[in-house]
Amino acid sequence: MSLLAVEALCQEYRVPAxxxxxxxxxxxxxxxxxxxxxxxxxxVGESGSGKSTLARCILQLERPxxxxxxxxxxxxxxxxxxxxxxxxxxxxxxxxxxxASLNPRLRVGYTVAEPLRLHRLxxxxxxxxxxxxxxxxxxxxxxxxxxxYPHQLSGGQQQRVAIARALACxxxxxxxxxxxxxxxxxxxxxxxxxxRDLQARLGLAYLFISHDLAVVSAMAGRLMVMYLGxxxxxxxxxxxxxxxxxxxxxxLVSAVPRDTPWAEPARLVVAGEPGSSLARAAGCxxxxxxPWAVGRCRAEPQPLRPVGAGxxxxxxxxxxxxxxxxxxxxxxxxxx
Amino acid sequence: MSGPLxxxxxxxxxxxxxxxxxRVLVGVDLDVDRGEVVGLVGExxxxxxxxxxxxxxxxxxxxxxxxxxxxxxxxxxxALPEPGMRGVRGRGIAMIxxxxxDCLNPVLTIGRQLGLLLARHDRVAGGxxxxxxxxxxxxxxxxxxxxxxxxxxxxxxxxxxxRAMIALALACRPALLIADEATTxxxxxxxxxxxxxxxxxxxxxxxxxLIITHNLGVVAEACQRVAVMYAGEIVETAAVxxxxxxxxxxxxxxLLAAxxxxxxxxxxxxxxGSVPDPLARPPGCAFHPRCHRAQPRCGEQHPEPAVLxxxxxxxxxxxxx
Numbered sequence: 001m002s003l004l005a006v007e008a009l010c011q012e013y014r015v016p017a018x019x020x021x022x023x024x025x026x027x028x029x030x031x032x033x034x035x036x037x038x039x040x041x042x043x044v045g046e047s048g049s050g051k052s053t054l055a056r057c058i059l060q061l062e063r064p065x066x067x068x069x070x071x072x073x074x075x076x077x078x079x080x081x082x083x084x085x086x087x088x089x090x091x092x093x094x095x096x097x098x099x100a101s102l103n104p105r106l107r108v109g110y111t112v113a114e115p116l117r118l119h120r121l122x123x124x125x126x127x128x129x130x131x132x133x134x135x136x137x138x139x140x141x142x143x144x145x146x147x148x149y150p151h152q153l154s155g156g157q158q159q160r161v162a163i164a165r166a167l168a169c170x171x172x173x174x175x176x177x178x179x180x181x182x183x184x185x186x187x188x189x190x191x192x193x194x195x196r197d198l199q200a201r202l203g204l205a206y207l208f209i210s211h212d213l214a215v216v217s218a219m220a221g222r223l224m225v226m227y228l229g230x231x232x233x234x235x236x237x238x239x240x241x242x243x244x245x246x247x248x249x250x251x252l253v254s255a256v257p258r259d260t261p262w263a264e265p266a267r268l269v270v271a272g273e274p275g276s277s278l279a280r281a282a283g284c285x286x287x288x289x290x291p292w293a294v295g296r297c298r299a300e301p302q303p304l305r306p307v308g309a310g311x312x313x314x315x316x317x318x319x320x321x322x323x324x325x326x327x328x329x330x331x332x333x334x335x336x
Numbered sequence: 337m338s339g340p341l342x343x344x345x346x347x348x349x350x351x352x353x354x355x356x357x358x359r360v361l362v363g364v365d366l367d368v369d370r371g372e373v374v375g376l377v378g379e380x381x382x383x384x385x386x387x388x389x390x391x392x393x394x395x396x397x398x399x400x401x402x403x404x405x406x407x408x409x410x411x412x413x414x415a416l417p418e419p420g421m422r423g424v425r426g427r428g429i430a431m432i433x434x435x436x437x438d439c440l441n442p443v444l445t446i447g448r449q450l451g452l453l454l455a456r457h458d459r460v461a462g463g464x465x466x467x468x469x470x471x472x473x474x475x476x477x478x479x480x481x482x483x484x485x486x487x488x489x490x491x492x493x494x495x496x497x498x499r500a501m502i503a504l505a506l507a508c509r510p511a512l513l514i515a516d517e518a519t520t521x522x523x524x525x526x527x528x529x530x531x532x533x534x535x536x537x538x539x540x541x542x543x544x545x546l547i548i549t550h551n552l553g554v555v556a557e558a559c560q561r562v563a564v565m566y567a568g569e570i571v572e573t574a575a576v577x578x579x580x581x582x583x584x585x586x587x588x589x590x591l592l593a594a595x596x597x598x599x600x601x602x603x604x605x606x607x608x609g610s611v612p613d614p615l616a617r618p619p620g621c622a623f624h625p626r627c628h629r630a631q632p633r634c635g636e637q638h639p640e641p642a643v644l645x646x647x648x649x650x651x652x653x654x655x656x657x
Contacts (some may be wrong), residue, residue, distance in 0.1 A: 046525065147400040201584060213598060214595070217596070257553025259556065262580075273494070273523065
């Protein structure tokens with residue numbers, strides 16, 4: 001059974017449209033997903049795709065406007081008060097900007113100890129202190145960091161503290177929202193290695209959110225691609241990256257800067273920009289930018305359709321085999 | 337006029353801080369030829385942006401150039417009087433930045449901003465200026481130029497703002513464009529559009545470019561030659577293909593190995609330690625405390641760039657084979 005099962009999750013905001021008028025912005029539109037113990041699901045999308053809102057709604061940091069979130073057999077969207085607090089301990093989040101997500105006036109030791117005290121996971125100063133040091137060691141920091149303030153740490157060290165704080169709750173699922181986007185390449189590599197190591201040791205499930213396909217592919221076994229609030233494609237990471245079927249995924253894979261100067265990547269370059277979730281189109285939201293869009297794409301909503309084993313795309317033309325074949329990374333020609 | 341378009345030699349920049357003098361650039365050597373696209377790559381704090389600002393003499397106190405020289409089209413920029421320097425900025429060297437919307441004037445339309453620029457530098461106004469503005473919009477592939485020229489920056493998307501920035505930069509027909517992390521803030525599909533646009537400008541206008549980035553993928557995509565920067569100096573220069581095929585500086589090799597790649601297992605053995613504090617630079621090679629190839633000599637002597645071939649230098653006593 002899945003640890004986490006999300007069904008038709010929706011989040012709608014009312015945003016100002018004029019002085020008194022409000023109009024709906026559908027940030028997350030009927031998203032369903034499942035996540036097993038110890039598994040990583042990568043969520044990829046550009047700004048405004050709703051990937052962060054999705055994570056916040058799953059963790060009940062904001063209440064979704066529709067759909068269900070079942071965690072370990074319990075439905076979270078109707079849970080409140082003490083019960084919700086108990087479950088929330090098991091679902092933790094690490095944010096993009098560690099400098100902003102750590103309290104600048106609290107020492108590292110206090111920040112990591114706070115969840116231990118709140119959830120009564122350790123009693124007594126000595127037990128809390130020992131656990132804090134253990135957690136810091138687990139993320140590659142030493143006892144000398146206990147008395148530091150966040151500004152005395154590098155970005156990579158700050159993010160390690162944020163991870164230690166999340167782990168203090170002994171969670172079963174951690175939502176990682178662009179955890180390495182603010183870090184330099186060399187620091188990023190070390191942090192990704194740490195996250196993989198922690199997952200192997202603790203059996204954590206990760207919801208790994210990123211705009212960077214290369215980073216996600218290093219972390220996740222399965223991928224979900226979002227565009228303006230909707231899932232446009234999902235499948236095994238290797239399959240989805242080698243043979244993307246939705247034109248948007250193809251454009252996204254194309255847009256990853258080439259590995260080497262001599263690589264000649266197969267490319268679908270699309271014009272325009274994502275636009276906004278405000279303008280609700282009847283049909284596919286990618287249709288205005290899609291080079292293969294026809295009348296039916298603009299007229300009908302596009303649910304996910306199977307395009308391979310465990311692989312689905314929200315494109316009827318892809319499912320019908322009407323799109324040109326994608327050469328994929330295997331088709332890259334190398335010239336020296 | 338001989339020699340490269342832009343020639344930087346031994347450029348040094350210091351920042352006076354309450355804790356002492358921070359040596360941010362400790363002798364930067366860099367050339368950009370006519371029509372050439374050079375990447376300047378390094379991690380945050382290595383001095384990439386400071387190099388660009390020093391070249392344009394836009395450094396603000398407490399930063400100051402403390403040594404070296406910068407020649408552009410044969411002129412010594414560091415010795416040029418300020419009025420002459422104003423002629424170089426925009427007309428000789430134009431620069432675009434990471435946050436295009438912050439660099440545009442929020443209370444003027446794009447058309448007005450282009451018009452002011454053309455009136456000031458090219459002394460054209462009226463119909464001629466309008467025609468030139470439209471031509472610039474087409475050059476940067478802005479869709480619907482009429483609408484864009486009437487629009488304020490907040491009415492345009494991030495990608496369109498960056499195109500408008502590039503149009504402003506091209507208005508005075510510069511010989512060199514410096515792009516400082518110009519695609520970093522953009523979504524990847526839009527980043528690719530801008531990179532393809534910059535490549536097109538090189539091909540059609542012969543526009544030389546200095547592309548400052550932390551992203552080696554952007555270098556692979558856009559540049560012909562590349563200089564790798566670490567702690568205020570250039571540690572390796574090479575043709576872009578050579579650098580990716582056979583990095584010679586240990587830092588370059590580690591940096592290339594550390595980047596995540598699609599379909600490749602991450603083999604990024606992380607670089608231990610962190611970038612040195614510019615107030616307390618280690619003796620010898622600045623990278624030696626983190627280097628897997630370091631020998632005793634590396635901690636004692638500061639290596640000079642060794643020439644390995646045409647356009648290929650490495651600042652290391654024990655380069656990678």
